[in-house]
Each structure stands twice: as C-alpha cells, then as structure tokens.
Amino acid sequence: MKYALLIYGSDAEWESRSEEERAAIYKEYFAISELPGTYGGAELAAADSATTVRVRNGDTLSTDGPFAETKEVLGGFYLFEADNLDDAIAVAARIPAAAYGSVEVRPLVEH
Numbered sequence: 001m002k003y004a005l006l007i008y009g010s011d012a013e014w015e016s017r018s019e020e021e022r023a024a025i026y027k028e029y030f031a032i033s034e035l036p037g038t039y040g041g042a043e044l045a046a047a048d049s050a051t052t053v054r055v056r057n058g059d060t061l062s063t064d065g066p067f068a069e070t071k072e073v074l075g076g077f078y079l080f081e082a083d084n085l086d087d088a089i090a091v092a093a094r095i096p097a098a099a100y101g102s103v104e105v106r107p108l109v110e111h
Contacts, residue, residue, distance in 0.1 A: 002081045002108040003088040008072040009101030011046050025096045032078065032094055037087075041078035072101050079108075 017025070033041060052063045075097065082088040085105065092103040 001084070001088075002079065002110065003085075004104075004106045004108055005041075005078040005080055005088070005092050005095065006074060006104040006106060007076045007078075007095055007097045007101070008104065009075045009097040010071055011048075011073065011075075013100055014075075028094065028096050032091065035080075035091065037081045037091070039079050039081060041076065043076040044074060047073035075101075 014022070029043075032038060048065055050065055052065065054061045054063075078091075078095075080088055080091055082091070085107075088105050092098060092105050095103045097103060
C-alpha cells in the first residue's frame with residue numbers, strides 16, 4: 001500500500017531552533033528519504049507564502065496564505081510504500097516533526 005506521510009509543524013517552533021538543532025533534524029529527514037519504500041517527498045515553503053484558490057459560481061478567488069489560521073501547518077511530505085499501516089506508522093514516528101507537531105498517515109488512492 002502507498003501512503004502520504006503529511007508533516008505538520010509550527011513555523012515559529014522551527015525558527016526557535018539553533019542552527020545545530022536544525023542540522024541534526026535535517027539529517028534525520030534526509031535519512032528517512034533514503035529508506036526503502038520512500039519514493040518521493042518535499043519540504044514546503046513557509047505557510048505565509050501559500051495562496052489558497054477556490055472557484056465559486058464560476059469565479060476564481062485567491063487568498064494569500066493558508067485557508068485557516070492554525071498553530072500547525074503542512075510543512076512537507078513523504079510518499080512511502082509499506083506492506084501495512086503499522087510499517088507506515090513506524091516510519092512516521094521517525095519523522096522529527098512527530099515530536100513537536102504531527103504526522104498524518106494517509107493511504108493513497110490508486111486508479
């Protein structure tokens with residue numbers, strides 16, 4: 001089964017980290033990207049760089065920033081293939097943001 005491991009965290013929490021802490025965290029992210037089963041992923045730019053798009057009554061509306069004000073924002077993702085949900089959860093638990101934010105494990109729909 002293929003899963004998206006959606007990484008949620010706080011931009012402010014990340015900014016509060018020292019350069020050494022950030023380097024150690026990035027090292028773990030890179031290690032996860034090399035695991036068997038990981039076949040894609042990316043870090044996303046800060047939430048305040050986002051644009052939200054909606055179409056209502058045929059009109060395209062765009063708004064600066066994410067849709068909702070929230071303490072945790074989507075910061076990145078991995079695409080991961082595992083034999084079962086438990087294996088995907090074990091990898092999600094290794095993602096550094098799981099210690100201060102959250103990681104959503106969501107199965108991909110394959111057509």
